[in-house]
Amino acid sequence: MSRIVIALGGNALGSTAEEQHAAIEAAAPSLVGLIAQGHEIIVSHGNGPQVGAISLAFEIASQHTDTVAPLDLPECTAMSQGYIGYHLQQGIVKELRRVGMPWHVASVVTQVEVATDDPAFAHPTKPIGSFYDEATARDLMAHQPGLVMVEDSGRGWRRVVASPRPVDIVERDSILNLLDHEFIVVACGGGGIPVVRDAAGDLHGVPAVIDKDFASAKLAEAVGADLLFILTAVDRVAIGFGTPEQRDLDDLDLATAQRYVDSGQFGVGSMLPKVQAAMGFAGSGLGRRAVICSLAKAPLAMEGKSGTVIHG
Numbered sequence: 001m002s003r004i005v006i007a008l009g010g011n012a013l014g015s016t017a018e019e020q021h022a023a024i025e026a027a028a029p030s031l032v033g034l035i036a037q038g039h040e041i042i043v044s045h046g047n048g049p050q051v052g053a054i055s056l057a058f059e060i061a062s063q064h065t066d067t068v069a070p071l072d073l074p075e076c077t078a079m080s081q082g083y084i085g086y087h088l089q090q091g092i093v094k095e096l097r098r099v100g101m102p103w104h105v106a107s108v109v110t111q112v113e114v115a116t117d118d119p120a121f122a123h124p125t126k127p128i129g130s131f132y133d134e135a136t137a138r139d140l141m142a143h144q145p146g147l148v149m150v151e152d153s154g155r156g157w158r159r160v161v162a163s164p165r166p167v168d169i170v171e172r173d174s175i176l177n178l179l180d181h182e183f184i185v186v187a188c189g190g191g192g193i194p195v196v197r198d199a200a201g202d203l204h205g206v207p208a209v210i211d212k213d214f215a216s217a218k219l220a221e222a223v224g225a226d227l228l229f230i231l232t233a234v235d236r237v238a239i240g241f242g243t244p245e246q247r248d249l250d251d252l253d254l255a256t257a258q259r260y261v262d263s264g265q266f267g268v269g270s271m272l273p274k275v276q277a278a279m280g281f282a283g284s285g286l287g288r289r290a291v292i293c294s295l296a297k298a299p300l301a302m303e304g305k306s307g308t309v310i311h312g
């Protein structure tokens with residue numbers, strides 16, 4: 001039996017409630033299939049599109065009424081954990097009932113501690129929200145002081161926010177407790193709600209969105225997982241991505257992965273954090289592996305027939 005952390009990409013979950021339901025329904029059989037094989041699973045998920053949409057919705061609403069104020073990013077991530085966790089609970093339980101398995105599913109509102117002095121606070125890199133064309137993005141930046149937008153992996157322009165590295169998972173013991181009682185746990189949604197601890201030991205949300213791939217690797221480490229699955233919208237990690245020379249990779253050892261990182265093969269804020277998180281987890285020297293593959297082909301990747309395996 002293996003303990004497996006499965007990270008679902010926010011973009012792979014779609015932009016609307018309907019798309020998200022459909023993506024989860026498609027993924028549920030492979031998630032439940034792993035339990036049927038005797039594995040324990042912990043599900044984490046991204047929230048890039050969702051946290052951006054929630055933030056924008058409050059921003060626009062606040063311009064139309066005095067009774068709604070703009071909502072800070074930690075609260076937006078907390079809301080996205082509830083919304084996505086709700087769909088995951090429904091979708092996974094539906095599949096469990098279909099195959100007659102008596103497991104329970106619980107989502108844990110998860111705070112993730114970050115360092116107050118993380119340099120990421122001064123350099124926003126995490127793309128969130130919708131994609132815009134360049135002219136619209138430049139116009140938005142000209143009219144909204146403090147708004148930073150960048151081109152995201154050939155898909156359009158997006159708002160970027162600070163993305164500090166996860167240091168500690170505050171609800172780790174609750175997650176372990178639920179696992180011990182045969183729960184499928186959904187945790188660290190959207191990378192976790194970023195918090196810092198003050199001198200008195202109290203936690204405070206900070207304006208950032210943690211990368212869920214780094215948070216998932218931290219979660220995998222914290223719960224002693226054997227395998228980290230990072231599910232996204234592409235079947236494999238590629239070099240020469242988006243060019244006529246694109247080559248998809250089945251297998252990536254740490255030295256080769258580092259070489260490709262150094263030569264800028266992976267999109268900053270998209271594939272780069274996935275590869276780096278996978279390298280961190282697989283590089284522990286404990287024989288752990290990480291797999292990056294598409295949500296749609298997850299069952300094939302479980303059999304080693306799709307995805308990119310990152311290993312030590």
Ligand SMILES: Nc1ncnc2c1ncn2[C@@H]1O[C@H](COP(=O)(O)OP(=O)(O)O)[C@@H](O)[C@H]1O
Pocket residue numbers: 008009010011012046048153231232233234236237238239240241265266267269270271272
């Ligand atoms: N070298 C690469 N190989 C594969 N995909 C890449 C690469 N560089 C950038 N990408 C882009 O990264 C995307 C995955 O990142 P992202 O959409 O942020 O993930 P998530 O599914 O977690 O939201 C892929 O769908 C692809 O468009």
Ligand SMILES: NC(=O)OP(=O)(O)O
Pocket residue numbers: 008009010011045046047048049127190191209210211212213
């Ligand atoms: N928080 C986060 O990393 O979300 P995505 O996976 O959707 O980018």
